[in-house]
Amino acid sequence: MSNYQRFVLTDLTQSDLWVPELTLDSRAWPGRFPAPWKITKRTLRGGRRDGIDLIEVDNGILTFQILPTRGMGIWRGQFREMPLGWQAPVHGPVHPQYVNLLDRNGLGWLDGFDEWLVRCGLSSMGPPGIDPKTKEYLTLHGRIANQPAHYVEIRIHLDPPFELQVIGHVQETMLFAHDWLLKSTFTTTPGSSRLVVHDEIENRSMRTAELSLLYHINWGPPILGEGSRLLAPVQTMMPKDARAAEGLATWDLFDAPTPGFAEQVYFCELIADAGGQTLAMLQDPSQSRAAVLRWSKVELPYFILWKNTASMTEGYVTGLEPALQLPNFRASERDAGRLPMLQPGQSYRTTLAIELVDQMENVDDIRQEIASMGMPEP
Amino acid sequence: MSNYQRFVLTDLTQSDLWVPELTLDSRAWPGRFPAPWKITKRTLRGGRRDGIDLIEVDNGILTFQILPTRGMGIWRGQFREMPLGWQAPVHGPVHPQYVNLLDRNGLGWLDGFDEWLVRCGLSSMGPPGIDPKTKEYLTLHGRIANQPAHYVEIRIHLDPPFELQVIGHVQETMLFAHDWLLKSTFTTTPGSSRLVVHDEIENRSMRTAELSLLYHINWGPPILGEGSRLLAPVQTMMPKDARAAEGLATWDLFDAPTPGFAEQVYFCELIADAGGQTLAMLQDPSQSRAAVLRWSKVELPYFILWKNTASMTEGYVTGLEPALQLPNFRASERDAGRLPMLQPGQSYRTTLAIELVDQMENVDDIRQEIASMGMPEP
């Protein structure tokens, strides 16, 4: 059985527990861990971030900042000296109190969008509009990113591989409608260049429910730059619209910041290995650094590339987005048969790894790994 | 003149006073009170409750938790070992910052709904829609439940019957439209099984205004269970719709939690005594415990029963709802002549008692009291 210490930061289910500040440091367990690490929790104050809980995990070389108040998204990170995430026009993170999803003709979600990793879903995602079946007015990318966690826990595993875990539970519930429970676990280990996001999403309602889910994982400089490239074992790729079709020839290449650049979106299916695993890599212009995502195509069958290489002030960013379906309007995805139905009590599980690479030979290795997936087996 | 000590917790009218924490304990007045009691005030933190002020009154055997931040509603209570209120799907209470009344096609009020006692009103209640007279888009059950108190005071009366009072003032005001001032007083006494809610609602605007008001008082287990029963001196009863008509034969009886149960609503007028007083009782399956509401039919002429005996996770609950009118769309209530007009400066007063009973003979007594009200006087 796992030997770990547990630190509950928030528990609003049975108790009324909320910890304002916490610091955990490997130095408190002398000689126990192979590398130093540190985890801190605090509440941000001022401006649009006022009241946001932030948990920063620093495993020694990789740092990431989890936002329980924003649906267990990740604000930003850092790998050695390299910042992870992007710089949105807004000075985020943005507390849900400053996000009105109904605003801007249903595009209000954009007002809170500045994370490195943000989930779209769970009852709907994609563009706003009235669902002809349910008559609901759906807003862009759904609600989960603006729901606060009601339960947050840190687990420090005391035996190899010494996992450092942050667990958060988030509800997306509407009386008389749906009731989703997201249990999210972020895992890394001391000195690792890898972060694993594991989600369990339970339909707690008493009716079958359609699940929408997309991981919007966003990269700006330095990984994104002129000459950056997406590599993935692409099986099929389809530009989302005429605007995306314009860039078809260079869909996997990135330009320098381009003022006024209008976004381009590409819908992909990737090749998976025998175990169902697939991956995508964003390599930097020098081909010596890269971000790699790994996940199961069984769990998340689609992959979307969002290119938004506008100017730095507008937001120079690309999104690598493993997803359960395409980010079209929900009714279209329903018609296309891409909305999984979860029975009452049923859970959907996903596991997603984010790896950072900063050695050219390692980037080469992954490039070869991707290339080999397109090959017929010997 | 009354001899009491006053503790002002919030005053945003003249001063800028807000007390973060307070504990009042009968032990600070040795020998003064016939039974021990305690009142505490704190601010809840984390999740959807972040920033909610909560005042807990424990009179020795009856406890109730007032939410100044949610329009002086009552979150939950406890009578001896018996919890009062219900378990909504959401982990509440829910701060108004997480409630967008416009959401869900005007049903956003439901996102904050998890209280034992919540007021619907004051400018409107009932379903959403555009009022044809005023052209306003009305949202479900109005605004008062999501308005914070700007004045809160505790009064400890030092002479018999040693009343313990919490007073809160809440505004529901719109420049160029309406301006309601709710002055609410909760009163209990040490060792009492009774809580009295007294409201004064003033039309502070310079125009006559239509007042809407319903007390949504909600009960889950253990008072609600399979075999629980509503008892009241019913004069007339009308199912709200076809769904309610289905359950007509057993409208006053409650089933076990039933997954997917669709709500049933019954509109009643009750018989009042010579003084205008009436009552309703919800007795538990064993008929040994009950909750009793007492109020003036002159003040609140209607009584609504809301049956929502869905599964525990969906919310197994019934609402006993004394009201100034029926919770139909405001325009319908206007047409039916059930919207009282308050003149500028005029106030409307209501008094509502909640009593808890946990002795079978006492339940019997109330059952007889109710039965006798249907009888012609000798």
Place this chain on the structure above:
Amino acid sequence: MSNYQRFVLTDLTQSDLWVPELTLDSRAWPGRFPAPWKITKRTLRGGRRDGIDLIEVDNGILTFQILPTRGMGIWRGQFREMPLGWQAPVHGPVHPQYVNLLDRNGLGWLDGFDEWLVRCGLSSMGPPGIDPKTKEYLTLHGRIANQPAHYVEIRIHLDPPFELQVIGHVQETMLFAHDWLLKSTFTTTPGSSRLVVHDEIENRSMRTAELSLLYHINWGPPILGEGSRLLAPVQTMMPKDARAAEGLATWDLFDAPTPGFAEQVYFCELIADAGGQTLAMLQDPSQSRAAVLRWSKVELPYFILWKNTASMTEGYVTGLEPALQLPNFRASERDAGRLPMLQPGQSYRTTLAIELVDQMENVDDIRQEIASMGMPEP
């Protein structure tokens, strides 16, 4: 070069700085200043104001309370014994979390309106509606007043004239739409009866953008009273509508509080001096006290008078409003050619002085100054 000390209260751009409380007092620099002054910063708690940052500047005789959380508006002020601002029906100030701009058919802005000085803009102002050009649903008076500052700084100048400055930066940004940066500076000096508001508004987006801007500066008693009068070098004046036309003969005079008074609005162009400067004065009933606004007609070509002399509880108030255009629906102002287009990176600058006068001879002087502006130059 200017010799000043800087105190950063909020910086969410590079750092994550937010100062909960601060007091600066001239006594900390013994002998340095010609008159005593004090600046304090705190966060308001309770009711609708919960979480609002407030900076109070007291220059010895003039006090004003800046609200970084409400777009660097000014809540209230005081000049010697005279309160500045007005008493709205709501007990403000109102935190943006309690303002839903979409509410009340797009009039939700009114729910937060209780300041002495509030800006309308920046992407739009005026009444709500769907802009036929952009298809956006615009809400009353735009967003800037409900955006929190992400950067706040106090500057204490240590040489004559010993300026006391509060600087705040506020964003009004929408991904894929506009990106405004307001840099606001409030300046006064010890013992002065004058407050200067200097704004720089930068179009940080990569597209040309239409700027909307109006300074809604609001006065209640004692400057406003029965017999108060507006004086300004009026070139043209036009009642906004039939209701305003009713009061044309006495458009510059004010009545006593009148229950149910419906607002009257007058659109003006004023005469400016050779340097482009103009002014407006609201004199009190005794003609011994007055509020004077001075600004550049080049920067703010229009002046709007808002008369709302309703009862005290409804809000007895008048607004003196220098503006970049008229507060009509944005499409009308566009058609009229009154929406300045700012290029990417371009800034718009305004400077506005508020002076308080409490000597009859000084009121006379300004009256003569205004009268002389209507005269042809010799």
